[in-house]
Amino acid sequence: MSYAVDFTNVSTIGLESSPVAEALAGLRANEARYFKNKYDHVFTVEPAKEAPETVDWVTRILSEERDIVIASPPLEATAFEVEGIRMAYLFYESGLSINVMYGIEDGGKRAVGFKLSQGMEVPGELASSFKFARQKSKLAGEIRGSYFVIKGQY
Numbered sequence: 001m002s003y004a005v006d007f008t009n010v011s012t013i014g015l016e017s018s019p020v021a022e023a024l025a026g027l028r029a030n031e032a033r034y035f036k037n038k039y040d041h042v043f044t045v046e047p048a049k050e051a052p053e054t055v056d057w058v059t060r061i062l063s064e065e066r067d068i069v070i071a072s073p074p075l076e077a078t079a080f081e082v083e084g085i086r087m088a089y090l091f092y093e094s095g096l097s098i099n100v101m102y103g104i105e106d107g108g109k110r111a112v113g114f115k116l117s118q119g120m121e122v123p124g125e126l127a128s129s130f131k132f133a134r135q136k137s138k139l140a141g142e143i144r145g146s147y148f149v150i151k152g153q154y
Helices: 021-039 052-066
Strands: 044-047 074-082 085-092 096-103 110-116 133-137 141-149
Touching: 021 074, 021 085, 021 096, 021 133, 021 141, 052 074, 052 085, 052 096, 052 110
Parallel strands: none
Antiparallel strands: 044 074, 074 085, 085 096, 096 110, 110 141, 133 141
């Protein structure tokens, strides 16, 4: 069942099994606020098990681009298109959020972003390859983020 993320009243719905559920819910709400303010898009998520195409697409990009396999199970997923950009998000039980920004036209921006919820350690599969910058958020506390540019076609 899909769920429109409310960034006014932050809820841990769908994220309860995460040890950092409240911080992850804040991170998810932070993304929802961004897309509402920038694109007037309602950020709607669903259980990852109900979105196998999205999970498979993100997993394939991580594997083929950087040989990354995320150990934590994904809890929620979303995929949508705004202004010629295909977006996909996965929210993991560990507190990790991964987004794929994929410009549909040739030469469009294409990248994978990682965001760590406050209170979680850098996952071992990312620790040696990425440095994480810190960012403050009213909804999520302190977010640490990193990214890489996608080179292949997906």
